[in-house]
Amino acid sequence: MNILKGRPVADLIDRRIIDVVERSGLTPRVKSVLIGLDKGAKAYAGVKGRKAAKLGIEYEILEMPEKTSQGEFEALISELSGNDKVDGVIIERPVPDHLDIERALAHLNPQKDIDCATPHNLGRILLGDARFYPATADSVLRILDHYGVHLPGSHVVIAGRSLSVGKPLANMLLERSRSATVTVCHSHTKDMAMITRSADVLVAAIGRAKFFGTEYISKDTIVIDVGTNYTDDGLFGDVDIDAVEDIVYAITPVPGGVGPVTTSIIMENSAKAALKRRGLDIDHGRNGGNHENGCRAQDQEVRRKI
């Protein structure tokens, strides 16, 4: 079993951000909107803030009270959208139940939407003209790219159809440069095990600790485990890695797989937004590759053709 660590992928992205930020002389400025008391949201905002500081990005967390009204929420997003000193805006999830995040997102300038959460930016993915990609969906592809997994013609099964992972990822995999055959499973899928067993690549993103055991996975499958499930016994992915270790060809660990890459991509999107607003391009001078953001295979040992 090969372990597809996220850290080398994240480090490459980080180094490139530092380089781009230094050469541009810009300090990308991000406002993180954190409403309420959710511990997970607060902790993750902190992780991003610390990462940003290392990369030369200003990441200010705007903490709003639990009782923030929809009107106040939308007014804040509008203000940040129009504020020339702000390059990127991210709404930390979850927001309190009484708030409608989609209505607030309608007020966000798509150019500052570094989380790729607005209808405009999600729609551009369908058109093959993405400005940003949702960081988690993108990190799945960066990891596959980095480790040299050949996608055209392969069967990729995505378990989970959320707007931040499954749906955008399915469309990204259908782009001509990737040309995977994609199946998306969800809670109404019949006999999911039969489908996932036919996968060359399985992306597990359902949010159920250790759900995918041996009955779901065939020999030599490459598994990207997006799941981040905090339980009383610790943090686990959606895949029971101990059970499947003798079966899978390669798998991302949890923690240490998709997570760090996702955080780096949010930072990359921040730098991209800041540069684009000034008519500059983060992709200028990159080394090519079949991914817009140019993170290419480095660890050739798991390279294989499917």
Ligand SMILES: NC(=O)c1ccc[n+]([C@@H]2O[C@H](COP(=O)([O-])OP(=O)(O)OC[C@H]3O[C@@H](n4cnc5c(N)ncnc54)[C@H](OP(=O)(O)O)[C@@H]3O)[C@@H](O)[C@H]2O)c1
């Ligand atoms: N590492 C990272 O950077 C990162 C980022 C985001 C999310 N995550 C993790 O990824 C996981 C998924 O997150 P999410 O935000 O995409 O979750 P979500 O919005 O709750 O969506 C979960 C999806 O899984 C499907 N599902 C749930 N139980 C299922 C089952 N038993 N069989 C088949 N499908 C099932 C749901 O189907 P229905 O649509 O039919 O309800 C839904 O499409 C979570 O563990 C989350 O913490 C990690």
